[in-house]
Amino acid sequence: MNASPLHVENVSLSFGSVAVFQNLSVSIERGEFVAVVGPSGCGKTTLLNLFSQFIKPSTGRVVSVGRARMVYQQDSLFPWQTVSENIELGLRHISDDKERKRQLTDMLRLINLESFANHYPHQLSGGMRQRVELARALIGNSDVLLLDEPFSSLDYLTRIRLRNELARMLDQFPRTVVLVTHDIEEAAQLADRIIVLSDRPARICSELRVELPRPRELTHPAVVTTVHEILAELGLEQESRHAMMSPAV
Amino acid sequence: MWTALSLAKVFPSSVFPSPVDVAKGFVEEVRTGRLLDDIVASLFRVTTGFGLAVFTGIPAGLWLGQHTRTRTAFLPLINFFRSLSPLAWIPFAILWFGIGDLPTIFLIYMASFFPLVLATVAAVANIPSVYFRVAGDYGFGNAEILTRVTLPAIAPQVITSLRVTAGLAWLVVVAAEMIAGRAGLGFAIWDARNGLRMDLLVCGMIVIGVIGIVLDRILLQLTKIPSVRWGYER
Numbered sequence: 140m141n142a143s144p145l146h147v148e149n150v151s152l153s154f155g156s157v158a159v160f161q162n163l164s165v166s167i168e169r170g171e172f173v174a175v176v177g178p179s180g181c182g183k184t185t186l187l188n189l190f191s192q193f194i195k196p197s198t199g200r201v202v203s204v205g206r207a208r209m210v211y212q213q214d215s216l217f218p219w220q221t222v223s224e225n226i227e228l229g230l231r232h233i234s235d236d237k238e239r240k241r242q243l244t245d246m247l248r249l250i251n252l253e254s255f256a257n258h259y260p261h262q263l264s265g266g267m268r269q270r271v272e273l274a275r276a277l278i279g280n281s282d283v284l285l286l287d288e289p290f291s292s293l294d295y296l297t298r299i300r301l302r303n304e305l306a307r308m309l310d311q312f313p314r315t316v317v318l319v320t321h322d323i324e325e326a327a328q329l330a331d332r333i334i335v336l337s338d339r340p341a342r343i344c345s346e347l348r349v350e351l352p353r354p355r356e357l358t359h360p361a362v363v364t365t366v367h368e369i370l371a372e373l374g375l376e377q378e379s380r381h382a383m384m385s386p387a388v
Numbered sequence: 389m390w391t392a393l394s395l396a397k398v399f400p401s402s403v404f405p406s407p408v409d410v411a412k413g414f415v416e417e418v419r420t421g422r423l424l425d426d427i428v429a430s431l432f433r434v435t436t437g438f439g440l441a442v443f444t445g446i447p448a449g450l451w452l453g454q455h456t457r458t459r460t461a462f463l464p465l466i467n468f469f470r471s472l473s474p475l476a477w478i479p480f481a482i483l484w485f486g487i488g489d490l491p492t493i494f495l496i497y498m499a500s501f502f503p504l505v506l507a508t509v510a511a512v513a514n515i516p517s518v519y520f521r522v523a524g525d526y527g528f529g530n531a532e533i534l535t536r537v538t539l540p541a542i543a544p545q546v547i548t549s550l551r552v553t554a555g556l557a558w559l560v561v562v563a564a565e566m567i568a569g570r571a572g573l574g575f576a577i578w579d580a581r582n583g584l585r586m587d588l589l590v591c592g593m594i595v596i597g598v599i600g601i602v603l604d605r606i607l608l609q610l611t612k613i614p615s616v617r618w619g620y621e622r
Contacts, residue, residue, distance in 0.1 A: 231527060
């Protein structure tokens, strides 16, 4: 059987008297793109921290195979390094200067920031910085990409643009991806599988699959339907209205 | 305004020298070589005292910034000495080190060390923890975390505090030399006062002010290093 690169089994975790997880089990397949949505404070980020081995569960087992890199909620580019230097952090394992340079140039071209190679993060827009964050995490030899609300600080249009960008980058750099987000459209537009978590202690309310190749249009009927299903699952829309909804709106 | 006041004779010319008197005094001081000697003496003391404070204060701040318990233990003490005017040390400085370079260097050190430690501690404590997580994700060792994360992350704040502290050191050297010196710009001012040479006194004041500005301008150059600009531009 193909071992899942990311796997938590019967995990329980409490912070003081607050139980975050009780006997939670999640398994993520190689190359899969999984989105995790749920009410705020339900432990979505904590789940990522378990996957990245940053925190250990109180009980249960966490398996994490391969090199995982995370894109954080807050700006995490080193502000004292240029765009190139930041991305090169992902290439530290390559000792050959020429090879490093080649991969860096390719990446800068892919994210369309060739002319900003020697700029510092504070000289870029929020969307550009997030592209550099993705580039740093994807370049080199990582296997797993953990995304913690990576686009939450961006404006709506930039967010949509970056979703397409991420889909394009993953074409070139296939990875196992876990995306934690409160943006339900984002989940529906990007993920192969969406895990909806309940309030604390978080359990899996439901799992939805989206069988549609990326990049997907935001207004594609399957995406719209998935958005509705997630909202219904979170109790924010009525299940019954689903049948009446016209996908052509 | 200076000229107007001196022409109007608001104060007698013996206590309010005119620009012309001061210019003459300046020429005299330069010709005898005394001014240059005094400038060299003061600058030597400031650079030595301030340099010692930088090379001990920043490492001490780094160390305290990373060890919470030690910091809790030492911070009240450092705050106490920071609040204590370095001039209060003058009697001890003279008793311990006599008159000359050493007591002045000691006083400058006492004036600069504590603010530098505090500024470094605060800067280290302010580094967003996400930078250390990134460093872990990309396999940084301890030495690399220090040189490639901690130091560049505190650089802008530390440079600002270097400018402030150097200004402080320059203030202190003048006061210290007045009492514990036998040369230097502070001593020159005191000497001029004792000799009732108000023209030389003003000349000294101008030189002190100008050098203070020049010192700050030199340190200002540090803020123009590309890899620290981020600290001043957001």
